Each structure stands twice: as structure tokens, then as C-alpha cells.
Amino acid sequence: MTIKVLGFGIVREIFGDQAIMAELPENARIADLRIYLEDGYPKLARLASYMIACDDNYAQPTDLINDRQEIAVIPPVSGG
């Protein structure tokens, strides 16, 4: 399946765009997406940390992904 992945802050700059398309097998989990992303964008692995959000909620590595969700990469936050 093809999913759209949004990037914010430094991840937007690493992607070079607000969003990229990722090609994942059916039944892929968050952990699989992280591996896919770090393969394509090695700078992600050098961040202090990053989370994946699905439909506005922080996701766990074992959560399943589907192509109807809004997926976003959340680098360390620094608001306030």
C-alpha cells in the first residue's frame, strides 16, 4: 500500500517537502514504517528521538497502519 507521510519542523526539512509517499506491505506496523523512513532518510536516525502519529494520536511501534489514516512524523517538540 502507498501511504502519505507528513513531516514537521526538522523532519519537513529532511523530507525536503511537507509530505512524502511511502510504499509499505499490507499489515505493516509503525516499526516497519520507521525502518522504511530511516532507509530513505538516514538523518532521521540521528535525531534525539521521533514519534509517529496516526490520526492525531501518538502511535506505538506495534500499531498497524492503514492507508486511510493521516500519518505524521513528530520530531522532538519545543513549543512554549
Add this chain to the structure above:
Amino acid sequence: MVDIRITPKPLDIKECIEWIMASECGGVDVFIGRVRSETLGSKVVQLEFEAYVQMALKELKVITNYVIETWKVENILVHHRIGILTVGEIPVIIAVSAAHRDAAFDACRYIIDTLKKTVPIWKKEIYEEGQVWVSAHP
């Protein structure tokens, strides 16, 4: 009542204070964040704030819901600005009213501390000699 906002417009201290003072609570605590002129010895020229707005609003709602369950507070205001800010400008205003001061102080502190940990808003510091996304790297 809860008033949560993420906006590119300058934050209005007077409007926030008037809103939080409208109820006749015994205690009001207000936190105003400002852009510092220096970070670790480097001179800051401007800051750029970016938000994943829909999720940031949702996470702020999670925070204010927890506050309402945990402390006896009346009203809560959280305004966060995005876009480019210069030194002395205001990225965040938090205001809490409660019957007693302990709840107002504790809730206000909890909101700003948790906002900085969980709400998807990012700050890029722009110096004379470069720029850096705050907290991005170890």
C-alpha cells in the same frame, strides 16, 4: 470554560487577562512566555514556530481535560503563536482561574511543562551565524 488557540496573530495580553478575570474566582495565575535574546551564549535574531495544528489542538485538549479532572479550576486559557517572532515577543500565554491559589499555580505550571513535552509545536532559533531546531539533536 476552556479557550485554546493556535494563531499566527500576535497574542493579546490584555484580552487574555480580561477573559480570565471575567469570572469571580479567588485566584488567577498567568504565565507569559517571551522570546529570549540569548541561548547558550548565541545571540538570537528571531524564532520560527511551526505547529501540526490539528494534533496540537487535540493534545492541548488532553492537557486541559487532565487539569479539570485533577485540580479545582474554573477557567483555562492557552494561546500559542506560530510563525516568525522577534526578541521580546510572546509565543505563549497560559491563564488559569480557581477558587484557591494552589490549584491555579499547580495547574498553570502543569500546562506549560506538559505543553513543552507533548504538544506538536516546534521552535527554530535563528542566530546571526546560523539556525537550529531546538531539541532536535542529542
